[in-house]
Amino acid sequence: MDICRECESRLAGDCPAFQSAGEQEAVTVERVRQSERFLVTSPFVMEAEEMMECIQEYPEHYKVILDRLNEQREQDQFTDITLIVDGHRFKAHKAVLAACSQFFYKFFQDFTQEPLVEIEGVSNMAFRHLIEFTYTAKLMVQGEEEANDVWKAAEYLQMLEAIKALEIR
Numbered sequence: 001m002d003i004c005r006e007c008e009s010r011l012a013g014d015c016p017a018f019q020s021a022g023e024q025e026a027v028t029v030e031r032v033r034q035s036e037r038f039l040v041t042s043p044f045v046m047e048a049e050e051m052m053e054c055i056q057e058y059p060e061h062y063k064v065i066l067d068r069l070n071e072q073r074e075q076d077q078f079t080d081i082t083l084i085v086d087g088h089r090f091k092a093h094k095a096v097l098a099a100c101s102q103f104f105y106k107f108f109q110d111f112t113q114e115p116l117v118e119i120e121g122v123s124n125m126a127f128r129h130l131i132e133f134t135y136t137a138k139l140m141v142q143g144e145e146e147a148n149d150v151w152k153a154a155e156y157l158q159m160l161e162a163i164k165a166l167e168i169r
Contacts, residue, residue: 073093
């Protein structure tokens with residue numbers, strides 16, 4: 001993993017943010033980034049963006065989180081809602097559902113304490129696909145009829161990312 005010069009400086013103890021107050025007052029940090037010069041006269045004034053620019057994005061982190069949340073759902077760990085769809089029960093995490101569905105986001109704002117919720121107007125098959133998509137980012141539908149059923153459910157539940165996934169299918 002490559003680290004930027006600023007991170008190397010911090011690790012080596014040369015960074016003003018990691019020096020004593022007396023040392024910080026005497027320090028003026030000057031650095032060059034993408035052919036632009038930034039002059040920071042006090043480490044206390046550094047903007048959050050400048051402090052964070054050495055942090056590398058790690059896309060695998062998203063997948064790890066989704067995998068763990070899905071495992072927890074499948075093992076009924078930390079689930080706080082049971083959804084009943086066409087007589088079938090689905091355990092889930094309210095926060096995950098609310099993050100993926102405007103329908104659930106609005107619903108949980110009004111009905112925060114409900115541990116059991118029946119969802120009408122959505123088929124068991126379509127909801128099963130959408131809950132899997134919510135926790136895995138994978139949407140596997142077979143045939144036009146199934147895709148249409150999932151599409152209708154995604155629209156009803158206001159799951160915009162699922163709708164986008166169906167559009168590129």
